[in-house]
Amino acid sequence: MVFRKLPGVSASGMGLRLSQKFVFLLFLSGLVTLCFGALFFLPDSVRLKRIFLSKTETQPVTVGSGSENDAREHMKRPKEQGMTPAKGESSTKLKSLIRKPSVSHEATEERLASGKAQEDLTLLRLITESASVKASSSDHPDTFSYNKFKGCLLKPPLGRDGGQTSDPTTNERREKVKEMMKFAWDNYKRYAWGKNELRPLTKNGHIGNMFGGLRGASIIDSLDTLYIMGLMEEYNDAKEWVQTSLDLNSNGEASLFEVNIRYVGGLLSAYYLTGEEFYKKKVVELGEKLLPAFNTPTGIPRGVINLGSSGTSWSWGWASAGSSILAEFGTLHLEFVHLSELSRNPIYTEKVMNIRKVLNKIEKPHGLYPNFLSPVSGNWVQHHVSIGGLGDSFYEYLIKSYLMSDKSDDDAKKMYYGALEAIEANLVQKSPGGLTYMAEWRGGILDHKMGHLACFSGGMIGIGADDGEPEKRQHYLDLAAEITHTCHESYTRSATKLGPEAFRFDSGGEATATRLNDRYYILRPEVIESYMYMWRLTHDPKYREWGWEAVQALEQHCRVESGFSGIRDVYTLTASHDNMQQSFFLSETLKYLYLLFSDDDLLSLEDWVFNTEAHPLPIIRRSCLEDPAPQDKTVSE
Ligand code: DMJ
Numbered sequence: 001m002v003f004r005k006l007p008g009v010s011a012s013g014m015g016l017r018l019s020q021k022f023v024f025l026l027f028l029s030g031l032v033t034l035c036f037g038a039l040f041f042l043p044d045s046v047r048l049k050r051i052f053l054s055k056t057e058t059q060p061v062t063v064g065s066g067s068e069n070d071a072r073e074h075m076k077r078p079k080e081q082g083m084t085p086a087k088g089e090s091s092t093k094l095k096s097l098i099r100k101p102s103v104s105h106e107a108t109e110e111r112l113a114s115g116k117a118q119e120d121l122t123l124l125r126l127i128t129e130s131a132s133v134k135a136s137s138s139d140h141p142d143t144f145s146y147n148k149f150k151g152c153l154l155k156p157p158l159g160r161d162g163g164q165t166s167d168p169t170t171n172e173r174r175e176k177v178k179e180m181m182k183f184a185w186d187n188y189k190r191y192a193w194g195k196n197e198l199r200p201l202t203k204n205g206h207i208g209n210m211f212g213g214l215r216g217a218s219i220i221d222s223l224d225t226l227y228i229m230g231l232m233e234e235y236n237d238a239k240e241w242v243q244t245s246l247d248l249n250s251n252g253e254a255s256l257f258e259v260n261i262r263y264v265g266g267l268l269s270a271y272y273l274t275g276e277e278f279y280k281k282k283v284v285e286l287g288e289k290l291l292p293a294f295n296t297p298t299g300i301p302r303g304v305i306n307l308g309s310s311g312t313s314w315s316w317g318w319a320s321a322g323s324s325i326l327a328e329f330g331t332l333h334l335e336f337v338h339l340s341e342l343s344r345n346p347i348y349t350e351k352v353m354n355i356r357k358v359l360n361k362i363e364k365p366h367g368l369y370p371n372f373l374s375p376v377s378g379n380w381v382q383h384h385v386s387i388g389g390l391g392d393s394f395y396e397y398l399i400k401s402y403l404m405s406d407k408s409d410d411d412a413k414k415m416y417y418g419a420l421e422a423i424e425a426n427l428v429q430k431s432p433g434g435l436t437y438m439a440e441w442r443g444g445i446l447d448h449k450m451g452h453l454a455c456f457s458g459g460m461i462g463i464g465a466d467d468g469e470p471e472k473r474q475h476y477l478d479l480a481a482e483i484t485h486t487c488h489e490s491y492t493r494s495a496t497k498l499g500p501e502a503f504r505f506d507s508g509g510e511a512t513a514t515r516l517n518d519r520y521y522i523l524r525p526e527v528i529e530s531y532m533y534m535w536r537l538t539h540d541p542k543y544r545e546w547g548w549e550a551v552q553a554l555e556q557h558c559r560v561e562s563g564f565s566g567i568r569d570v571y572t573l574t575a576s577h578d579n580m581q582q583s584f585f586l587s588e589t590l591k592y593l594y595l596l597f598s599d600d601d602l603l604s605l606e607d608w609v610f611n612t613e614a615h616p617l618p619i620i621r622r623s624c625l626e627d628p629a630p631q632d633k634t635v636s637e
Contacts, residue, residue: 144342146275152624155604157273157616162230163595163602173548174597178229180554180564181590184581185226185234187563188218194245198581200563206580211263212254212307216246220266221587224615227273228602229594242270243278248286251308256293256301257328259286261393262583264335265615271342272618280342287339287348296375299354300324301332315375323372323381329355330369330394333401333412334611341620356411367422368441369394385441387423388451388502393612395419396456399464400609406621407467417468420461420476428479431505435489436482439505448505450486455499455526456612458484459533463605477537484530486511488546491527494570497553499527513571522566522578523558525588525614532592536600547596554589588614 165171184198192198195205196217211217219238226235264283271279292311293301302313303324315322332352339348358378359369365383371390372381385391398416402409429439429448438454440447462480465473489511490499498521500513513519528550535543557575558564564585565577591614595602608616 142344144280144344148625149272149618150275152621153607153618155601155607157603157607158228159599159601159604161599163228163598165597165599170544170597173544173551174594176551177590177593177597178231180551180559181222181225181229181586181594182231182234183559184564184586184590185222185231188222188581188586189234189237191562192218194219194241197583198563199579200560200565200581201577201579203562209253210255210258211252212259212305213250213252214246214248214254214259214263214307216241217262218581218583218586220246220263220270221583221613221615223266223270224273225586225591225594227270228591239270239274239276242267242282246282248282248289248307251306253304254307255328256290256303256305256313257325257331259305259307260290260332260335261611261613261615262587264290264339265611265613265617266587268335268338268342268617269611269615272616284339284343287336287343291347291351294351294354298358298375298378299351300358300373300375300378301329301351301355302375303328320372320381322374322376324375326369326371326373326391326394327389329373329375330359331397331612333397334404334609334617337401337404337620338617356415360411360415364422365444366426367418368426369419383441383443385427386451386454387427387438387457388440388454392453392456395423396460396612399460399467400611402467403463404609404617404619406619408622413467416464420464420468424479429505431510433510435486435505435511436479437486437505437511438483449502450490450505450511451502452487452490452499452521452524453526455483455487455490456529458487458530462530462533462537465537480530481534481538484527484534484543487527487530491546491550491553495573496521496557496567496570497549498557498567498570500570519569519571520566520578521558521570522580523554523564523582523585523589525584525592528589528592528596529614532596535596536605544596547593551593584613 164174187200188198191200191203192205194215196208196211196215197206198218199206207215219241223235223238223242226232226238263286267279267283267286270276271283289307289311290305293305293313295311295313296302301324303316303319305311305313315324319325332355336348336352340346358373362373362378362380365380365385368385369391370380370382371384371386373379374381387395395416398412398419401412402416405412407413423438427438427441427446429437429446431437437448437450438457440449458480460480461476461483465476465480468476487499490503491497493510493512494500500519500521501524502513502515502518503509503511504514504518505511507514528547531543531547531550534540535547554564557567557573558577560577563581566580566582568576568578603610603616607619609619610616
């Protein structure tokens, strides 16, 4: 016994004074704590830790490719970053804890006795800590369920009869468009297979430098078009190429925007339409490679990214003072939200929500969004505003984000209608001949020019009309129709009946290109895109007629022996082809034409939004997707 009676000190009980007892107890409890803590340093401490910690905390990092840079660090399990676990047992378990509060008293006691209550508490702590991002991750089951997704669609994706109409003329036209697609595809396959685009005059492939060494842009862009047209042999060739030959381990410099809208968008659509798991795997793998572009002081991504392991990014050399471009960083939202949806990793959504936060914080001149923004300071670099090139799809993605969220993304809605109001107040003009157009704005001075790219805005304003203020709905629909009419005029006023790259409303011109270098047409879709939306919204037969005029003009002036080509001058009948079959001709121009001549239930707008490359992405019906009841209403084709 180490205790002994000290001389001159009064004793009590065991012969120790009260103060001595206190010192002894203090010593004892210190000793116990020390011994207990030391257990954690023993080699076999993992077993002990398992008693006290949730499994998630002890599992090794399995997601992501290393720690070369910040973005890839984010790809590790979110728990390590102090975020909600995006997937894994703890969130699922917690959900069950929370959703089943009626656990019996006996069961609770049993868990207490077995020490499991501690685990429960740890799990509860985790969910409390992560409450801020709970909605984007822990409410999700571990993996995306394709069947459940399909059960949440209101209509079969391909409609009742593949979208075939009961009108024979419309069907013939639809068949014609399908034949054009087959012709474009067959020639691509024959002369440019695996390259990015077909050069139809020289009968070879084009690689270009937009996709950072990625190949097969025309294949990825065609997957969904081939599929909805029922060109199954061709679709299967495309699918097989993606499975066996789409190599994502490229080390080149890519446009973040182009890779996102074409590759990410194309793969996402292919997955949602077919349920083939390899598309999902590929697209998430590709999504990871895009994340380093967001490593800037503001989180606004730069335009160019190295897809290799360095993940370095920079701004386009031609963009003002190292700025990022509105239409580029503003055209990621739809795809990135779906990347989070499929991967169960909230990082993608967080990245695009941050862009929105930055945009909401800065002051907008007259409520307008200029085209160039510094990713370093978060300030506008120039006051050039355009609904055409450099700005266009940013506006498109605001309204489509709202629609894709099943009308729950109120921020997007607010930003869209706010922007539209500013556009109407500052940019929308009426020509002396009565044509409504969108001018460009340069620091308060109007440039009375409208780009072909800006012609998408007829469709955009159309699809947003119904959710505007009640008293403005008809006005928006009228505005959409007027702009679509103006864009059609830009076609009818040319010799070829195809529209120029840009048309003007000054120097005596009305909806015509007055400058030589604006006269070209590169198989762009925007005018036809607006016809398609306006047809769906109004069923005015003129839109189908206008689409048919475009088909005839494409056949006459752009079809060559081995594919379709852009032309250098829409005002002359002496053909001068540019020798390029753009991949967006397959994904957008021909798809929108096909949809125009189909029933509305082919890729119904009740279920789908199209990304800016016309790849259909499903509306996310959160309440249905998260309904724990099994889906039994799987929609059949
Ligand atoms: C396409 O790649 C997309 O529509 C993009 O938003 C704008 N340009 C082309 C088509 O013109």
